[in-house]
Amino acid sequence: MSDNSRAELYQQVILEHHHKPRNFGEMADATHDAEGYNPLCGDHLHIYLHVDDNNLIDNVMFKGDGCAISRASASMMTVALKGKPVAEAKTLYEEFHQLILGHLKPEKDPNQLGKLAIFSGIWQYPSRVKCASLCWHTMKGALDKTKSVSTE
Amino acid sequence: MAKPQLFDVKKIRKDFPNLSVKVHGKTVVYLDNAATTLKPQSVIDATVHHYSAETSNIHRGVHYLSEKATAEYEKTRESVRAFLNAAKSSEIIFTKGTTDSINLVAHSYGRTFLQKGDEVIISEMEHHSNIVPWQILREEKGIVLKVIPMNNNGEFSVADFEKQLSPKTKFVSLVYISNSLGTINPVAEIIKISHRQNIPVLIDAAQTVNHMPVDVQKLDCDFLALSGHKLYGPTGVGVLYGKTDLLNKMPPYQGGGDMISSVTFEKTTYNVLPYKFEAGTPNIAGVIALKAAIDYINSISFENIMQHEQELLDYGTKVLTKIPGLRLIGTAKHKAAILAFVLPNIHAHDLGTLVDEDGIAIRTGHHCTQPVMKHFGIPATSRVSLAFYNTKEELDLLAASVKKAIKVFSPKL
Numbered sequence: 284m285s286d287n288s289r290a291e292l293y294q295q296v297i298l299e300h301h302h303k304p305r306n307f308g309e310m311a312d313a314t315h316d317a318e319g320y321n322p323l324c325g326d327h328l329h330i331y332l333h334v335d336d337n338n339l340i341d342n343v344m345f346k347g348d349g350c351a352i353s354r355a356s357a358s359m360m361t362v363a364l365k366g367k368p369v370a371e372a373k374t375l376y377e378e379f380h381q382l383i384l385g386h387l388k389p390e391k392d393p394n395q396l397g398k399l400a401i402f403s404g405i406w407q408y409p410s411r412v413k414c415a416s417l418c419w420h421t422m423k424g425a426l427d428k429t430k431s432v433s434t435e
Numbered sequence: 436m437a438k439p440q441l442f443d444v445k446k447i448r449k450d451f452p453n454l455s456v457k458v459h460g461k462t463v464v465y466l467d468n469a470a471t472t473l474k475p476q477s478v479i480d481a482t483v484h485h486y487s488a489e490t491s492n493i494h495r496g497v498h499y500l501s502e503k504a505t506a507e508y509e510k511t512r513e514s515v516r517a518f519l520n521a522a523k524s525s526e527i528i529f530t531k532g533t534t535d536s537i538n539l540v541a542h543s544y545g546r547t548f549l550q551k552g553d554e555v556i557i558s559e560m561e562h563h564s565n566i567v568p569w570q571i572l573r574e575e576k577g578i579v580l581k582v583i584p585m586n587n588n589g590e591f592s593v594a595d596f597e598k599q600l601s602p603k604t605k606f607v608s609l610v611y612i613s614n615s616l617g618t619i620n621p622v623a624e625i626i627k628i629s630h631r632q633n634i635p636v637l638i639d640a641a642q643t644v645n646h647m648p649v650d651v652q653k654l655d656c657d658f659l660a661l662s663g664h665k666l667y668g669p670t671g672v673g674v675l676y677g678k679t680d681l682l683n684k685m686p687p688y689q690g691g692g693d694m695i696s697s698v699t700f701e702k703t704t705y706n707v708l709p710y711k712f713e714a715g716t717p718n719i720a721g722v723i724a725l726k727a728a729i730d731y732i733n734s735i736s737f738e739n740i741m742q743h744e745q746e747l748l749d750y751g752t753k754v755l756t757k758i759p760g761l762r763l764i765g766t767a768k769h770k771a772a773i774l775a776f777v778l779p780n781i782h783a784h785d786l787g788t789l790v791d792e793d794g795i796a797i798r799t800g801h802h803c804t805q806p807v808m809k810h811f812g813i814p815a816t817s818r819v820s821l822a823f824y825n826t827k828e829e830l831d832l833l834a835a836s837v838k839k840a841i842k843v844f845s846p847k848l
């Protein structure tokens with residue numbers, strides 16, 4: 284692996300979201316929520332969504348403990364989802380999934396990932412892929428009304 | 436026995452080919468010995484030799500190769516007997532590892548001799564492999580699990596054990612050295628007290644037999660479990676030591692070839708010890724290579740191993756505790772060369788990934804001891820576990836790498 288892979292995984296954007304997570308906290312009037320748990324590393328997330336009458340996600344929040352990757356990923360996910368229709372959130376979920384497995388190459392495959400493309404190198408760290416994906420699985424679980432999600 | 440040679444770590448390191456492997460362009464710094472130890476060349480050679488020159492099944496052929504393989508296999512049994520100072524080699528049963536050994540006892544002894552309401556004592560610092568088999572038995576038989584709590588240094592006392600002891604206690608199963616804390620538990624005294632009530636005691640010695648000599652007769656434990664791969668030997672092979680009278684009373688764990696003396700459809704007569712508990716073709720090459728591992732340890736001597744590891748532990752404690760904010764998890768008075776810690780602003784997994792970039796292998800996570808993590812209110816630790824081939828220079832490299840990681844993580848103002 285190249286010598287700058289550390290720089291690749293812990294880029295400033297990720298560290299910045301880790302230090303100052305967006306949309307962090309509980310949501311009292313959530314229409315959907317779920318808890319995600321990664322038993323391997325003890326990461327624990329709670330995702331809250333508010334979906335309005337037009338099937339638009341007008342608010343997203345998260346809470347929980349985890350490593351920098353899981354926290355930054357959750358923070359960036361909330362930013363990406365806010366204001367999006369539920370159907371688009373599910374598309375993003377699919378694309379993010381393909382991205383972190385290394386199947387979707389953001390520079391050449393068409394996608395809506397935007398800033399989330401920063402996680403494209405994580406497939407090189409198989410033990411860390413789940414850190415990045417936990418929030419997405421949990422969000423999907425919330426939309427599908429599954430109360431508890433585990434990565435195992 | 437030959438007088439132990441002078442301890443020369445540089446020379447010893449040459450016996451471990453895995454120590455010169457490059458990780459991300461740097462020579463590996465292997466500090467994950469509690470997960471598994473590296474193997475000396477002699478263990479690798481013994482494995483290769485079996486597969487390239489002496490392949491055969493055991494205990495079932497009259498031809499030369501089968502007799503040779505059987506003899507080599509049985510030599511390891513004698514070697515393990517001597518290593519643990521067991522009274523008889525028939526008290527040494529080969530298993531897949533510590534997990535398998537504990538499950539054997541929970542299954543065979545537990546299902547037969549433990550009844551509803553009987554209490555089994557374990558401790559808060561058990562590896563999951565010494566928790567879950569007893570919970571399975573609890574579901575099945577209605578036994579009661581009693582847990583000895585530990586203090587914030589990660590230790591429990593004989594008195595703490597006695598508080599859990601009751602007339603209903605029928606079995607005790609304890610870890611000798613904790614894999615996540617390094618604590619050396621006062622098992623000898625606990626065994627003595629348990630025996631006053633005729634309670635059998637199983638000792639999980641997975642993390643012990645590589646750090647210090649264990650004498651099962653002196654300890655007087657009833658069962659002892661260990662894994663070959665944590666003893667500089669191969670994976671997939673382990674040992675259950677058990678006292679003859681207990682093993683004789685116990686029904687077989689699994690049925691199959693080798694564990695029988697005669698089979699008809701009406702009735703099967705079980706084989707004698709230890710074969711009664713060794714059903715099917717075992718890990719022959721693994722068992723044979725385990726002897727090479729024990730020979731290797733003996734050639735270095737525990738005297739040297741303990742002295743060098745103590746120096747490493749002291750040095751590692753010093754350099755790590757100098758790092759601002761670093762908190763050691765596991766600060767028992769009596770401990771083996773295991774250093775687990777947390778940092779205030781870096782999750783263990785981030786640290787593990789960052790030091791890995793410097794070729795440093797440490798373990799991060801809950802180490803299969805989730806109750807220990809819960810006790811300290813943390814999700815995970817970073818764990819440095821040392822072996823006699825590690826050096827102070829490697830600990831310096833680790834400390835430097837940890838400091839670098841802290842810098843990466845300090846918020847840019």
Ligand SMILES: Cc1ncc(COP(=O)(O)O)c(C=O)c1O
Pocket residue numbers: 469470531532533534535562564565610612613614639641642662803
């Ligand atoms: C204290 C302790 N007990 C049991 C085990 C289980 O050993 P194995 O996985 O080799 O069966 C381990 C391994 O990590 C251990 O450290």
